[in-house]
Amino acid sequence: MEILRYVLLVFHLFGFAAILGGVFYQLRGKDPVVGGYVLTSAVVQLVTGAGLIAVRHALDLPVSDPKMALKLGLDVLIAAVAVAGVRDRRAWPFFTVASLTAAEVVVAVAWT
Numbered sequence: 339m340e341i342l343r344y345v346l347l348v349f350h351l352f353g354f355a356a357i358l359g360g361v362f363y364q365l366r367g368k369d370p371v372v373g374g375y376v377l378t379s380a381v382v383q384l385v386t387g388a389g390l391i392a393v394r395h396a397l398d399l400p401v402s403d404p405k406m407a408l409k410l411g412l413d414v415l416i417a418a419v420a421v422a423g424v425r426d427r428r429a430w431p432f433f434t435v436a437s438l439t440a441a442e443v444v445v446a447v448a449w450t
């Protein structure tokens with residue numbers, strides 16, 4: 339079970355890296371836009387996050403429900419903005435996804 343937690347956490351961090359990596363890459367050029375990979379990564383975050391919650395419960399590790407509710411809400415917002423950004427290829431969805439993802443990481447590491 340502990341191995342499963344590590345595997346899920348590694349994929350969770352891959353999903354996070356995919357979103358922010360894409361953001362930083364696009365900041366090099368002009369006209370940054372949201373790519374379809376953001377939506378895929380938001381779904382990866384949702385699936386691995388749900389798996390992590392289940393495994394932590396199984397291992398009797400603490401899980402903060404308000405923190406998880408906030409993380410879920412931010413992730414759903416990221417997915418919704420990504421859908422809007424794929425349809426309407428303007429800059430605002432790109433910067434909104436970047437800001438929401440940064441906020442998500444702050445919540446992940448600072449809310450103990």
Ligand code: HEM
Pocket residue numbers: 343347350354357380383384386387388390391394406407409410413416439442443446447
């Ligand atoms: C863009 C979306 C997300 C990002 C960038 C993100 C980022 C992170 C990061 C960086 C960590 C490691 C923090 C640490 O161990 O100190 C983490 C852990 C975790 N995240 Fe997320 N997360 C996202 C979405 C979600 C969602 C939607 C859920 C579930 C509702 C979730 C549940 C968890 C859990 C349970 C852990 C703890 C893992 C453990 O140590 O066992 N995350 N997340």
